[in-house]
Amino acid sequence: MFHRTIACTALIITSLALTLTACKNPEIRETAAVPMTLINPDASAQTNALYRNLARVGQNHLLFGHQNTTAYGVSCRGDENRSDVKDIVGSYPAVFGWDLGDLERGDEKNLDSIRFDFVVDQIKNTYRRGGISTLSWHMLNPVSGGDSWDTSRAVGDVIPGGKSHQQLKDNLDAFIAFNQQPTFTDEQGQLQAIPIIFRPWHEHNGDWFWWGTKETREQDYIALWRFTVDYLINEHKQNNLIFAFSSDRGRNNLDEPESYLYGYPGDQYVDIIGLDNYWDLGHSGNKAPIAQRKADFIRSLELIANIAQKKHKIAALSEGGQETVPEDTFWTDMVLDSFASNKQTQSIAYFLVWRNANKARENTDHFYAPYSGHSSAKNFIKFYGSEFTLFEDQLPDMYH
Numbered sequence: 081m082f083h084r085t086i087a088c089t090a091l092i093i094t095s096l097a098l099t100l101t102a103c104k105n106p107e108i109r110e111t112a113a114v115p116m117t118l119i120n121p122d123a124s125a126q127t128n129a130l131y132r133n134l135a136r137v138g139q140n141h142l143l144f145g146h147q148n149t150t151a152y153g154v155s156c157r158g159d160e161n162r163s164d165v166k167d168i169v170g171s172y173p174a175v176f177g178w179d180l181g182d183l184e185r186g187d188e189k190n191l192d193s194i195r196f197d198f199v200v201d202q203i204k205n206t207y208r209r210g211g212i213s214t215l216s217w218h219m220l221n222p223v224s225g226g227d228s229w230d231t232s233r234a235v236g237d238v239i240p241g242g243k244s245h246q247q248l249k250d251n252l253d254a255f256i257a258f259n260q261q262p263t264f265t266d267e268q269g270q271l272q273a274i275p276i277i278f279r280p281w282h283e284h285n286g287d288w289f290w291w292g293t294k295e296t297r298e299q300d301y302i303a304l305w306r307f308t309v310d311y312l313i314n315e316h317k318q319n320n321l322i323f324a325f326s327s328d329r330g331r332n333n334l335d336e337p338e339s340y341l342y343g344y345p346g347d348q349y350v351d352i353i354g355l356d357n358y359w360d361l362g363h364s365g366n367k368a369p370i371a372q373r374k375a376d377f378i379r380s381l382e383l384i385a386n387i388a389q390k391k392h393k394i395a396a397l398s399e400g401g402q403e404t405v406p407e408d409t410f411w412t413d414m415v416l417d418s419f420a421s422n423k424q425t426q427s428i429a430y431f432l433v434w435r436n437a438n439k440a441r442e443n444t445d446h447f448y449a450p451y452s453g454h455s456s457a458k459n460f461i462k463f464y465g466s467e468f469t470l471f472e473d474q475l476p477d478m479y480h
């Protein structure tokens with residue numbers, strides 16, 4: 081009886097503690113009825129927690145993400161703990177994106193001159209503060225040695241049975257060596273790999289990457305994806321990974337939702353239904369008037385939300401934005417309004433905008449988040465202040 085009372089009290093205290101940690105931000109409460117599960121049955125506790133929390137929190141909030149945010153900005157470079165986003169709103173984005181391109185060549189820096197040891201440190205710091213990290217990979221063409229945009233035939237040669245299959249394995253081994261570096265010590269004193277949203281082979285329905293449609297048969301792309309997942313999870317027990325599939329909106333037909341599923345490797349191989357959307361947000365090739373682009377943007381969000389809902393997975397706008405953000409009220413009128421427009425669009429977990437190239441180093445206007453003094457910066461503060469958006473300092477505990 082006594083033991084039962086103690087056990088019961090302990091249970092109440094534990095669930096109270098869990099409720100409290102889950103509700104650091106009291107506005108954020110459980111809404112998803114059935115828990116979603118990762119494709120990897122052996123995923124670590126923290127990785128499962130991140131997925132569960134993303135599903136829950138993302139149901140009615142939008143987490144904001146930015147690529148390379150602490151590496152450099154339009155006018156800053158190498159300043160510690162600085163980011164164009166943080167300069168404006170005082171918080172880092174909730175999601176940090178990094179790219180692994182050139183890791184496979186054994187380089188110390190990625191294709192955008194960011195040191196890989198810096199990326200490891202950033203993933204650790206982000207985790208410590210409660211933020212989320214995602215990795216993409218502009219991998220060199222494993223057959224020709226050219227860059228990702230060298231579309232000469234490669235996929236058919238690197239999948240199992242292909243003459244360059246070993247090269248793919250070597251590249252994935254380089255990733256595994258990297259993936260083992262960002263670690264933390266858990267409550268039991270065990271060293272654990274930090275959960276990461278891994279988004280390989282992105283925009284495969286376009287024809288600009290070697291894994292894209294130009295020289296790749298759909299079934300070979302699927303074999304590439306499946307091999308990647310099997311190799312990392314089954315053979316090499318990378319239990320910190322959440323796999324994001326990301327189709328490119330420019331090549332999706334909104335009237336044919338199935339077009340999204342081109343190259344889809346199956347529900348056992350994907351955790352996140354992602355979409356890369358530059359097209360509707362202000363792509364130079366899209367001449368549609370702004371109202372039409374917004375309507376299409378909302379439809380593109382509904383498209384992935386519906387697919388994710390059917391498959392019982394999380395939807396995300398895995399990459400995108402409006403280059404140089406020429407529309408001053410873009411953040412509230414285009415982004416916030418669209419994501420908040422209905423139950424489906426609201427369920428999308430995060431939106432990661434692409435990088436802010438450093439003007440001095442690259443001499444180009446290639447940026448997707450505003451910077452201090454930019455014409456959309458004021459509007460971005462409003463966007464940050466909305467209850468619907470979450471930046472890093474507004475996140476509940478995502479890892480328990």
Ligand code: BMA
Nearest residue numbers: 179181191192218434435446
């Ligand atoms: C592209 C551009 C390139 C960059 C690459 C990888 O979209 O931003 O300048 O090298 O992504 O980050």
